[in-house]
Amino acid sequence: MRAMKAKRNAKRVNLTTTTEKEEEEEKELNGKITWSSEPGQRRRWRRLASQGPTPYAASRVTDELSAFLLLFTARMEQIVLVHTNREGSRSHGSEGAGWTDMDVVELRAYVGLLLLTGVFRSWGEAAVSLWDAECGRPVFPATMPLERFYTCSKALRFDDRATRPARHASDELAAVRELWDEWSSRLPLLYDPGREVTVDEQLVPFRGRCPFRQYMPSKPTRYGVKIWAACDARSSYAWNMQVYTGKAASGEHEKKNQGLRVVLDVTRGLGGGRNVTCNNFFTSYELAERLLARDLTVVGMLHKNRPELPAWPVHHRHEAFSSEFAFTPSVTLVSYVPKRNQSMLLLSTAHGDAAVAVDRPDRKPEILLHYNRNKDGVDNLDKLVTAYSCRRRTRRWPTAVFHNILDVSAYNAFVLWQELNPEHAASLHSRRNARRLFLERLGKALVAPLVQRRAGVPRAPAEVEVGDEADVDTDMDTELELEPEPELEPEAVEQRRTRRPEGATRAPRKRCQVCPPRLDRKTSMACARCAVRVCGRCYILYCPACDLQARRGGREATERTMPPERRREGCARTASPCAAGSSRP
Known part of the structure; x- marks a missing residue:
């Protein structure tokens, strides 16, 4: 018992000593700063050297695809391909049986399908419904089979898992570090922000296992991977991003100055003459001085417990819609009262006077109006990215980070293309x-x-239309050495391509006449010859060449290729399998 009491007393002594040291440091810091009620000189903004897309980007952007590939580079594609193919071969056995290596064409198509899921707002929709023959989107099965999409998603990797433990010992982001560094280094090369830059945090939704997953109740998703971001306040172009991987291993000093470190990191390389807007997590007097050394100003909210603050404008009570100012030669501090017994503090190095909007009924200071105009750059990026996000459900946090890379890259490409x-x-x-x-x-x-490349694969009529839009050559007569068909009028060609009888309209959905009645499968498709209703599971798809052979008497060959149960059922009207395929009336 005596030993336990001695330990408690020792802890109390240590806590008291630490508190006294902190108070001495605060007094020392307060002694270095002299606040005054007299306004300083208003800062003069100098002209920016450049803003908007850089000459490097302007010379290479010709269309939407070229703008996106400037951000999702060939080096990033090789990183994904090498590690994904290695994982696919490993997961399918020692010899990789059943796995076909991805190439650049297939990887880009996979990324394109992810982006299209965002266009269709299908983040929570199952992939099976996207590939469904009746209710899905034809572009998905026309691009790749559903099983291949699942296989590629399962094998998607961004590093070598054999060497990951050694790298993970010193880097929590080891599973995606190589890809992330390559991508984040491209962001500043393509765009110069305007005069206003916003620094804030973004939360990538994720609820699975992750050593640095964060809980933020103020965010809509609450759980996820936190990313520090610096964005252009006007266009919300993501100029620099950094993943937060948890508490630094070096100790409490890094934790105490985290806001300062983050702003200095994400604004490194930012040209002078710009202003940084941030919230009270980042803003401090030391940050203002450090940014001024880089010819950058700062406007931000400020905590009331900062040791460098004077007591008289912070703790004094004022009437509603009143403002109190304090000045140093380089910093302006304002305490504004939006309502009784409430106040907010703002610090600025971009304003040197006590300007107040006297024409407004709330008489807000100019510093607060400036902050409100430019504080939402990162929040606006998060909102726009979420509107058409390509995120899919996943249990692996590297995949969630990869989806966010695609979302931000697509938005940045849109900004480049638009400007x-x-x-x-x-x-x-x-x-x-x-x-x-x-x-x-x-x-x-x-x-x-x-x-x-998949032009020769049999597809449904809707998928054929997608192939036609992609300039797919579907002429099979020459390859099979069949007799050419007579030349038709354009109306007849369109009618034959869609397999819809002349003058017919889309019929209402009715029960499939091949499936058992208890299944009650509704469909709008019918046989082109006998008009029997058949669903997507019961019809057989013919290419034009095989359809021509069937019409010339190749019904026996068709029967040999049909499943036994379909061969027994046959056609409801002719008591034999119908060789004309099916169509939508």
Whole structure:
């Protein structure tokens, strides 16, 4: 018992000593700063050297795809391909039986399908419904089979798992570090922010296992991976991003100055003459002095417990809509009272006077109005990315980070394309879905090469239309050396391509006449010859060449290729399998 009391007393002595040291440091810091009620000199803004897309980006952006590939580079594609193919071969046995290596065309098509899921707002929709023959989107099965999409998603990796434990000992982000560093280094090369830059945090939704998963009750998703971001306040272009991997191993000093370190890191390389807007987690007097050394100013909210603050404007009570100012030669501090017994503190190195909006009924100070105009750069990026996010359900946090990389890259590409093509932006200015149209064109451009490569694979009529849009050559007569069919009129060609009888309209959905009645499967498809209703599980798809052979008497060959149960059921009207395929009436 005596030993336990001695330990408690020792802890109390240590706590008392630590508190006394902190108070001495605060007094020492307060003694270095002299606050005054007299305004200083108003800062003069100098002209920016450049803003907007850089010359490097302007010379290489020609369309939506080229803008996206400037951010999702060939080096990143090789990182994903090498590690994904290694994981696919490993997970399918020692010889990789059952796994086909991905190439650049298939990887881009996979990324394009992810982006298209965001266009269709299908984040919570099962992949089976996207590939469904009746209710899904034709572009998905036309690009790759559902099983292949599942296989690629399962094998998706961004590092070598054999060497990961050694790297993970010193880097929590080892599973995606190589890809992240390559991507984040590209962001500042393509865009110069304007005069206003916002620094804030982004939360990537994730609820699985992750050593640095964060809980933020103020965010809509609450759980996820925290990312520090510096964005242009006007366009919300993500200029720099950094993943927060938890408490630093060096000790409490890093934790105490985390806000200062983050702002200095994400603004490294930012040209002078700009202003940084941040909230009270980051803002401090020391940060203001450090940014001024880089020719950068700061405007931000401030905690009331900062040791460098004077007592008289902070703790004195004022009437509503009143402002109290304090000045140093380089910093302006304002305490504003929005309502009785409440106040907010703001610090600025961009303002040197006590300007107040006297024409407003609330008489807000100019510093607060400036902060409100530029504080939402990162929050706006998060909102825009979430609107058309390509995120899919996953249990692996590296995959969640990869999805966020694709989302931010697609948005940054949209900003580049919009600013480099003002005439295009003006034509879409009145449309609220301008970004959706951009993402749709980008997704189709990414999947088009694989759709063309799969031109010979039998597909449903709706998938054939997707292939036609991708300039797929579906002429099979020459390859099979069949007699060419007579030349038809354009109306007849369109009618034959869609397999819809002339003058017919889309019929209401009725029960499939091949499936058992107890299943009650509704369909709008019918046999082109006998008009029997057949669902997507019961019909047989023919290419034009095989359809021509069937019409010429190749019914016996068709019967040999049919499943036994289908051969027994046959056609409801002819008591034999119908060789004409099926179509939508």
